[in-house]
Amino acid sequence: MSTLTGVNKQITSFAPPARRLMGPGPSDIHPRVMAALSRPTIGHLDPEFVRMMDEVKELTQYAFQTTNRLSMVVSAPGSAGMETAFVNLVEPGEKVIVCRNGVFGGRMLENVLRCGGVPVIVDDAWGQPVDPEKVQAAFSSHPDAKILAFVHAETSTGVRSDAETLCQMAREHGALSIADTVTSLAGIPVLTDEWGIDAAYSGSQKCLSCVPGLSPVTLSPAAVEKVQSRKTKVQSWFLDLNLVMQYWGDGHSKRTYHHTAPVNALYAMHEALLMLQEETLENSWERHARQHQRLKIGLEALGFRFLVDEPYRLPQLNSVFLPEQVKEESHLRKRLLNEFNLEVGAGLGDLTGKIWRIGLMGHTAQPENVDFLLEALSELLH
Amino acid sequence: MSTLTGVNKQITSFAPPARRLMGPGPSDIHPRVMAALSRPTIGHLDPEFVRMMDEVKELTQYAFQTTNRLSMVVSAPGSAGMETAFVNLVEPGEKVIVCRNGVFGGRMLENVLRCGGVPVIVDDAWGQPVDPEKVQAAFSSHPDAKILAFVHAETSTGVRSDAETLCQMAREHGALSIADTVTSLAGIPVLTDEWGIDAAYSGSQKCLSCVPGLSPVTLSPAAVEKVQSRKTKVQSWFLDLNLVMQYWGDGHSKRTYHHTAPVNALYAMHEALLMLQEETLENSWERHARQHQRLKIGLEALGFRFLVDEPYRLPQLNSVFLPEQVKEESHLRKRLLNEFNLEVGAGLGDLTGKIWRIGLMGHTAQPENVDFLLEALSELLH
Numbered sequence: 209m210s211t212l213t214g215v216n217k218q219i220t221s222f223a224p225p226a227r228r229l230m231g232p233g234p235s236d237i238h239p240r241v242m243a244a245l246s247r248p249t250i251g252h253l254d255p256e257f258v259r260m261m262d263e264v265k266e267l268t269q270y271a272f273q274t275t276n277r278l279s280m281v282v283s284a285p286g287s288a289g290m291e292t293a294f295v296n297l298v299e300p301g302e303k304v305i306v307c308r309n310g311v312f313g314g315r316m317l318e319n320v321l322r323c324g325g326v327p328v329i330v331d332d333a334w335g336q337p338v339d340p341e342k343v344q345a346a347f348s349s350h351p352d353a354k355i356l357a358f359v360h361a362e363t364s365t366g367v368r369s370d371a372e373t374l375c376q377m378a379r380e381h382g383a384l385s386i387a388d389t390v391t392s393l394a395g396i397p398v399l400t401d402e403w404g405i406d407a408a409y410s411g412s413q414k415c416l417s418c419v420p421g422l423s424p425v426t427l428s429p430a431a432v433e434k435v436q437s438r439k440t441k442v443q444s445w446f447l448d449l450n451l452v453m454q455y456w457g458d459g460h461s462k463r464t465y466h467h468t469a470p471v472n473a474l475y476a477m478h479e480a481l482l483m484l485q486e487e488t489l490e491n492s493w494e495r496h497a498r499q500h501q502r503l504k505i506g507l508e509a510l511g512f513r514f515l516v517d518e519p520y521r522l523p524q525l526n527s528v529f530l531p532e533q534v535k536e537e538s539h540l541r542k543r544l545l546n547e548f549n550l551e552v553g554a555g556l557g558d559l560t561g562k563i564w565r566i567g568l569m570g571h572t573a574q575p576e577n578v579d580f581l582l583e584a585l586s587e588l589l590h
Numbered sequence: 591m592s593t594l595t596g597v598n599k600q601i602t603s604f605a606p607p608a609r610r611l612m613g614p615g616p617s618d619i620h621p622r623v624m625a626a627l628s629r630p631t632i633g634h635l636d637p638e639f640v641r642m643m644d645e646v647k648e649l650t651q652y653a654f655q656t657t658n659r660l661s662m663v664v665s666a667p668g669s670a671g672m673e674t675a676f677v678n679l680v681e682p683g684e685k686v687i688v689c690r691n692g693v694f695g696g697r698m699l700e701n702v703l704r705c706g707g708v709p710v711i712v713d714d715a716w717g718q719p720v721d722p723e724k725v726q727a728a729f730s731s732h733p734d735a736k737i738l739a740f741v742h743a744e745t746s747t748g749v750r751s752d753a754e755t756l757c758q759m760a761r762e763h764g765a766l767s768i769a770d771t772v773t774s775l776a777g778i779p780v781l782t783d784e785w786g787i788d789a790a791y792s793g794s795q796k797c798l799s800c801v802p803g804l805s806p807v808t809l810s811p812a813a814v815e816k817v818q819s820r821k822t823k824v825q826s827w828f829l830d831l832n833l834v835m836q837y838w839g840d841g842h843s844k845r846t847y848h849h850t851a852p853v854n855a856l857y858a859m860h861e862a863l864l865m866l867q868e869e870t871l872e873n874s875w876e877r878h879a880r881q882h883q884r885l886k887i888g889l890e891a892l893g894f895r896f897l898v899d900e901p902y903r904l905p906q907l908n909s910v911f912l913p914e915q916v917k918e919e920s921h922l923r924k925r926l927l928n929e930f931n932l933e934v935g936a937g938l939g940d941l942t943g944k945i946w947r948i949g950l951m952g953h954t955a956q957p958e959n960v961d962f963l964l965e966a967l968s969e970l971l972h
Contacts, residue, residue, distance in 0.1 A: 215867045222642045222860050226630045246628040248608045251933045260604045284666035287849035288828045318827050421852025445700050446670045467669035470803025478604050485597045551633045
């Protein structure tokens with residue numbers, strides 16, 4: 209064996225700065241969640257771990273307001289949660305109505321195509337909600353559509369679409385519904401059973417304020433039946449719910465090893481979901497709404513304007529045009545980061561350079577954060 | 591809106607027991623890695639985080655002994671690292687020689703099938719290494735095979751196969767090689783460039799002793815070229831390296847958002863890889879070998895017998911038949927867990943109930959752990 213390739217002695221332990229996370233996610237983590245994260249690692253088949261997973265399932269049901277037995281946490285970020293929904297529910301050749309009013313609707317379309325699905329695209333402008341009339345028209349032209357997919361809370365624009373109406377339309381046309389609730393869960397109502405959502409996924413790092421890297425997912429009994437009666441194998445082994453279910457269990461059978469779960473991240477998710485249950489969903493929604501109002505008044509006084517019309521605004525994600533005096537948004541954004549350790553998000557796609565996305569998600573949604581941001585902006589703008 | 595579904599007041603914060611992890615992974619986590627894990631979360635596009643990612647890439651190159659520019663960490667467990675290799679490198683209709691001598695070779699086969707590849711299976715008995723002569727014969731019968739896939743260190747049996755010889759064979763036949771190094775990396779030599787491995791993936795929770803949930807991956811320039819010149823899209827959006835590379839960067843261009851990275855887990859990975867660099871690979875391999883010897887002597891004195899012939903044994907994963915006096919292995923295993931907080935692994939597949947898998951991986955490979963296990967076994971067996 210020849211000599212080994214050398215090492216770089218310049219690298220030392222990483223000491224991240226302590227930021228205030230007011231972008232589109234990740235959000236600030238509560239100390240209780242951080243403490244849970246760093247508890248001793250145990251095995252992914254340890255009886256104590258399996259017991260904790262059962263509690264995570266139950267807490268996930270609460271967060272999604274569902275009795276779905278298939279409620280669990282995918283061992284990867286929200287993008288993988290999205291892919292879980294599509295690769296399990298779409299069979300090659302099936303028609304899928306995909307609503308696209310931002311980045312994440314576009315990502316849904318990518319998923320449909322990569323599953324061999326036949327997309328029927330319903331486009332709405334970025335910053336607008338999904339138009340139910342266009343969806344109705346799509347179902348009329350494509351009565352054989354098997355799935356309706358839409359983003360409940362578009363992270364790229366901060367717009368909320370009417371999940372209840374859309375899911376009802378899907379049901380009336382015998383289609384399953386897939387709802388992206390990455391940014392909505394715990395920030396605004398997500399009533400899975402009442403609205404009849406068939407598959408919903410979220411992200412750990414938004415209004416749940418858990419560390420990034422996990423995706424809570426829930427599937428209705430009708431969706432599970434579809435997964436179990438597929439004619440073709442799910443194209444992803446890692447995300448195949450027929451296999452994942454055997455590890456997460458259905459309350460009866462023995463757990464079968466599928467992959468090594470991200471043990472410590474799941475401790476953190478357990479604690480974050482537990483804190484949500486302690487606060488209650490109603491209080492969490494109300495807290496997000498209240499801080500949004502506080503932020504809105506301050507931002508408008510400083511000359512910011514909202515991208516999204518009031519009825520469709522997400523309280524947890526505020527997309528705003530900057531005051532006219534600001535010629536270069538990235539300069540101001542960098543000053544917030546470097547001088548105030550405060551992160552806000554840039555625009556995506558056509559909105560790059562035009563808007564900011566200011567997050568008030570989960571633990572970030574506190575009055576002191578709103579006030580600190582407004583003070584910092586006031587200082588930098590005057 | 592109707593009343594919300596109720597909460598379960600029985601659930602409280604999870605306090606895991608402090609186990610000694612001597613199974614097939616996860617392994618024990620060093621306090622430095624745990625400390626890194628719980629440092630303050632920052633944004634996945636924060637310049638400080640991007641700088642840390644560059645260091646992770648460099649440290650990953652060291653661990654794999656490669657100069658491959660595409661060396662990074664997949665945001666999901668080792669199973670997703672495996673899937674990354676297959677979905678990116680296998681195009682529908684391509685022939686792939688898959689070596690199967692345990693669970694993970696079988697999983698590779700599943701991956702080939704789900705990618706639409708045409709598998710040529712080379713079977714060896716569980717507990718035996720991959721037989722290079724059979725691989726040679728497979729290439730002779732299938733000169734159009736595009737890829738050779740094998741498991742370097744079979745986690746289900748504790749056997750090491752000859753990666754160097756197998757990769758050379760692939761090269762001679764104009765095929766790319768995919769090596770599963772989940773259990774080998776840092777425990778025994780993995781010389782990616784010297785051996786000519788085209789795609790290798792590992793797991794965070796084995797000999798790197800990081801928290802479970804991440805998968806370091808490296809691809810050779812030839813493999814990258816294949817990914818970039820595919821005729822079909824990669825079937826997974828989440829694992830498409832054409833997109834992932836734009837986020838991890840190639841040292842020149844701006845980072846493009848792909849998905850939200852598991853920020854805190856990557857802090858831990860940075861620290862674990864840094865500790866490996868500080869110890870050096872040579873010392874890490876030597877430490878694993880030394881603790882294996884210590885364990886072997888003790889286990890054989892207690893009546894355990896190794897499944898794998900000596901030249902092919904992995905020091906970090908010891909598969910052993912139990913002493914004849916033990917009628918029910920699971921009973922003894924549970925006593926180790928409940929009375930000594932010590933986890934060892936059960937057998938998988940046909941070896942269920944017949945063997946144990948005793949891990950000495952990463953930070954677990956310390957003399958005090960070996961001695962404690964031997965003492966505990968001695969007490970329980972007499």
